[in-house]
Amino acid sequence: MTEYKMTDKYRKVLTEMIGECWHEFPDYGSQKEYKYIGCPHTCLKCKKGHNLCIITNRTFTADEDIMKVFRWLVDNGKFEILCESEIIREHYMNDTHDNKYLIAWLIYDAKRFCCLVAMAKLEGVI
Numbered sequence: 122m123t124e125y126k127m128t129d130k131y132r133k134v135l136t137e138m139i140g141e142c143w144h145e146f147p148d149y150g151s152q153k154e155y156k157y158i159g160c161p162h163t164c165l166k167c168k169k170g171h172n173l174c175i176i177t178n179r180t181f182t183a184d185e186d187i188m189k190v191f192r193w194l195v196d197n198g199k200f201e202i203l204c205e206s207e208i209i210r211e212h213y214m215n216d217t218h219d220n221k222y223l224i225a226w227l228i229y230d231a232k233r234f235c236c237l238v239a240m241a242k243l244e245g246v247i
């Protein structure tokens with residue numbers, strides 16, 4: 122069974138795909154503990170203030186994220202393309218032990234789904 126790991130690269134490509142800002146902040150150098158720097162901080166891209174102690178970019182490991190990605194795929198005519206793509210078929214064939222119908226298998230696990238969509242996006246499939 123393939124291990125699906127959500128990376129910052131995947132999170133960024135998915136965030137920008139669904140039209141949201143992948144927030145970036147000034148480089149605080151070695152001061153990685155944002156709570157010691159004070160809040161709020163302004164995103165360099167969208168210029169919105171964020172409390173870095175609390176708000177981070179989307180994780181794409183939650184059910185809420187899967188629906189956001191799923192709806193974007195449907196609204197942009199990409200869901201069928203994704204389902205019929207080589208990358209999805211290959212992962213599905215390697216993971217058929219759970220015996221679900223392809224689409225059920227695809228969207229059943231939020232992290233797996235989002236990782237596969239990110240892979241497809243980075244490979245230019247969708």
Ligand SMILES: [Zn+2]
Pocket residue numbers: 142143144145164165166167168169
């Ligand atoms: Zn931003």
